[in-house]
Amino acid sequence: MKILVVGSGGREHALAWKLAQSERIQIVYVAPGNGGTALDPRLRNVALTDPKELAEFVRREHVALTVVGPEAPLAAGIVNVFREQGLKVFGPTAEAAQLESSKDYAKAFMQRHGIPTAAYQTFSDAAAAHAYIDVQGAPIVIKADGLAAGKGVVVAMDLAEAHAAIDMMLSDNRLGDAGARVVVEQFLDGEEASFIVMVDGKNILPLATSQDHKRLQDHDAGPNTGGMGAYSPAPIITPELHARVMREIIIPTVQGMARDGIPYTGFLYAGLMIDAAGTPRTLEFNCRMGDPETQPIMARLKTDLVTVMEHAVNGTLDAVKLEWDRRTALGVVMAAAGYPDAPRKGDVITGIPEETPEAVTFHAGTTLTGNILTANGGRVLCVVGLGDSVKMAQKQAYAVVDRIHFDGAQFRRDIGWRAIRRHG
Missing domain, CATH: 3.30.470.20 (ATP-grasp fold, B domain)
Incomplete structure (x- = not known):
C-alpha cells in the first residue's frame, strides 16, 4: 500500500515515520518533506505542494489514502479538491477548517453552541480595539484572526504590550491579511x-x-x-x-x-x-x-x-x-x-x-x-x-x-x- 502525507514539518515526519512501520506499507510519500524524511529509506519526498498536482500524483501512483498535516493546505481546500475527484483523504474541508483559519469564526461558533471559552470581541478598527483594551485592562490576549504560523497570539501582561500588539497587527499590518482583524479576549489563568x-x-x-x-x-x-x-x-x-x-x-x-x-x-x-x-x-x-x-x-x-x-x-x-x-x-x-x-x-x-x-x-x-x-x-x-x-x-x-x-x-x-x- 502507498500513502501520502502532505507537509514538511516535524508533525509530518512523525506521522510518516509511524505509518511506515506498518507491514502493509510499500512506500510513504511526503510532500514536500524535509531532510529527515529524505534520509529515511521507507519514505520518499515529493516536490509538490499544489493540491491539484498532488491529486494527479495520487491517481497516477495509485496512492490508497492521503493524510494532510499542516493548516495552510487545509484552509486552502486541499480536502475539497481530493474529494471532488473521489480520492480518500483525511482532513477537514476548507469550510470546516475555519475553526482554525478564523479565530472570529471559532469564537462565534463556540458562543453559538455553548462551548466554554473566554469572553471576546473582534475588531478591524485599531482605535476601537485600543478603546476596548483600555476599558478591559490587562492581562489580556490579542489574536490575529487568520493563520499566522504560531505568531499571531500575544498574551499581554500590561496595557503597553496590549496596545503594541494592536498596532503591530492592525496599524502596521505586520501579519498581513491574517492580522487584518483581531480577536481581543479575556485572559484565562491556569x-x-x-x-x-x-x-x-x-x-x-x-x-x-x-x-x-x-x-x-x-x-x-x-x-x-x-x-x-x-x-x-x-x-x-x-x-x-x-x-x-x-x-x-x-x-x-x-x-x-x-x-x-x-x-x-x-x-x-x-x-x-x-x-x-x-x-x-x-x-x-x-x-x-x-x-x-x-x-x-x-x-x-x-x-x-x-x-x-x-x-x-x-x-x-x-x-x-x-x-x-x-x-x-x-x-x-x-x-x-x-x-x-x-x-x-x-x-x-x-x-x-x-x-x-x-x-x-x-x-x-x-x-x-x-x-x-x-x-x-x-x-x-x-x-x-x-x-x-x-x-x-x-x-x-x-x-x-x-x-x-x-x-x-x-x-x-x-x-x-x-x-x-x-x-x-
Whole structure:
C-alpha cells in the first residue's frame, strides 16, 4: 500500500515515520518533506505542494489514502479538491477548517453552541480595539484572526504590550491579511493542555493527552512560539477531566459542526486552559494534530496507524481501540538562531544519533543537500525520549540533544517541568 502525507514539518515526519512501520506499507510519500524524511529509506519526498498536482500524483501512483498535516493546505481546500475527484483523504474541508483559519469564526461558533471559552470581541478598527483594551485592562490576549504560523497570539501582561500588539497587527499590518482583524479576549489563568481527537464526520477517537510549552525560554519566559517541546501523557488530564472535556467541548463541537451543515472530519485539536478548580475552557481549535505534540504521541502509539487511517477515511473509527506505550514520551524542540522573529537558515547540523527504543529525532526545518544536513526553518528538530517517568523521558531526550550541534541552536532545558512538579 502507498500513502501520502502532505507537509514538511516535524508533525509530518512523525506521522510518516509511524505509518511506515506498518507491514502493509510499500512506500510513504511526503510532500514536500524535509531532510529527515529524505534520509529515511521507507519514505520518499515529493516536490509538490499544489493540491491539484498532488491529486494527479495520487491517481497516477495509485496512492490508497492521503493524510494532510499542516493548516495552510487545509484552509486552502486541499480536502475539497481530493474529494471532488473521489480520492480518500483525511482532513477537514476548507469550510470546516475555519475553526482554525478564523479565530472570529471559532469564537462565534463556540458562543453559538455553548462551548466554554473566554469572553471576546473582534475588531478591524485599531482605535476601537485600543478603546476596548483600555476599558478591559490587562492581562489580556490579542489574536490575529487568520493563520499566522504560531505568531499571531500575544498574551499581554500590561496595557503597553496590549496596545503594541494592536498596532503591530492592525496599524502596521505586520501579519498581513491574517492580522487584518483581531480577536481581543479575556485572559484565562491556569494550566494548558492539548486534547487531540480523530473525527470521521460522526465518530470520535481520542488520542493520548499531551502538554505543549509555548514560550521560547525556560520558566515560560520569552515570546510565544509554535511550541518548544511537549510530553505525553499529560498528568493534569485525569480520567474525570478527560470525560468532562469530551462531554462539554469535543462532542458539542463535532455535533455543532454537523448541525451547521459542515460535518467535521480530520484531526481536531482543542487547546485547553484548566483553572485551579479543574474547569476546562477552550483557548483555540486547530484542525490538525499539534506540533510538537504529534512527535511524543506517535512515539507512544502501538496500534498500526495505517489501519486507524483506513477506518478514519471510511467512517468507521468506532471500530478502533488504540494501544499506547505505558511510558512517557517527551519531545525537546531545537530551534534555529533568531527564532521566532527572524530564524536563520543554512547552519550545518551534526551529531544526530541513530534511533533507539528510548529516543528518536524528528526533523522539521531541515534540508538535505548531498549528505549535508542544514537548518531550513524556525523549529529545526524535535528530540523525543521515552522513559518510565517524565524525569526519565526528559533524561533520555536531553542526552540526545546534547549530542546534536548546529550554530545558534535554541532549546529549553525544562520541558516537562509541570508534570515533574506535580509527580516528582
